Amino acid sequence: MKKIATVLLGVSVLFGCSSHQDFGSHNPTEQSISKIEQIEWQQVDIPANFSFHISSNTQYLTNQDFSSPVAGFAFEVTEPEITIEVSGIVKQLKVFAPNLALYDQNFNLIRNYNASYFDYDDTDFIRGDVLFGDIVLNLPIQTTKIYGLIYTTKQDLADTTELLHPAKAMAIAKRTVPPQIDNPIAQHVEQGEIRIALKRDSGLSSFIQSSKSASAPEIPVIATKTAVVALPETENYYHSSIKAAVAADDIPKALALLEEAKSIGIKDAQKVFVNAVNNR
Structure with missing residues (x-):
């Protein structure tokens, strides 16, 4: 959440x-x-x-x-x-x-x-x-x-x-x-x-930021999400591990890796998992 x-x-x-x-x-x-x-x-x-x-x-x-x-x-x-x-x-x-x-x-x-x-x-x-x-x-x-x-x-x-x-x-x-x-x-x-x-x-x-008048000509200050940026080597590790787990028909392991990857901000982890399952 x-x-x-x-x-x-x-x-x-x-x-x-x-x-x-x-x-x-x-x-x-x-x-x-x-x-x-x-x-x-x-x-x-x-x-x-x-x-x-x-x-x-x-x-x-x-x-x-x-x-x-x-x-x-x-x-x-x-x-x-x-x-x-x-x-x-x-x-x-x-x-x-x-x-x-x-x-x-x-x-x-x-x-x-x-x-x-x-x-x-x-x-x-x-x-x-x-x-x-x-x-x-x-x-x-x-x-x-x-x-x-x-x-x-x-x-x-x-x-x-x-x-x-x-x-x-x-x-x-x-x-x-x-x-x-x-x-x-x-x-x-x-x-x-x-x-x-x-x-x-x-x-x-x-x-973080102060308010701004609602009478301004445009809706002010869109708050930004906080992103976790993972190193490329870490992303490659999780992407490869998820693909390997799916290829080995070890879906529980792949799902565990997916959840772990999401928790540390690995980009496209969900996409890699879905593609691996669809291409299997």
Whole structure:
């Protein structure tokens, strides 16, 4: 599971649980809006678990920064460390690719996360077919409220997500050779279900970047992912070892090498494994 730091990055320990709230589709007071202040924000408490069903009835925000159906949630900041988990649910090979913009109590933009932070993990059989990402917030003391804006972009709508075929997932789970069949493709669309969880955190943190006003002509400061760069010799070792294990019909060893390679940032390890299985 990846961790994305927004104002501060920390090691998290989660506490508490909450019942699930379903913010179903309804007719808003204003459906076509041009300002984020016009969004019908759903007030929640921490911890919280809730869903948005984005449909033709959802508010549509259009201005120089956005052109998208939008859903908004808000919560009072009663503690400095919070985790926000976002899941775009794949249904009938369609998914709303989420982006998340976070604003403070004065609607100043703290951080914006594009759809690349909420991606599909074909090794996570527990979550299944979702676009998932979690964000660790450690907020300055002057922040008293957070507004979270869920939206998508025209670029996201032109994209797709390749899913792992269920038969392949079953084979991998049973540690057998996956069948040579095409993976299904999920289309990115303007309607779908987004699930969000807010959790309490505690841990060590370090400052990264300051916020920027939401009134700027473009959405500011896209946070960057932290990458682990492996030496070429290390990459070659893991790539070769994975191929050799698959060739020897030792799938458990190949999967173990794959997980180890991912944990230390070996590039294209998953691709090497899949290609080795398909070419076997």
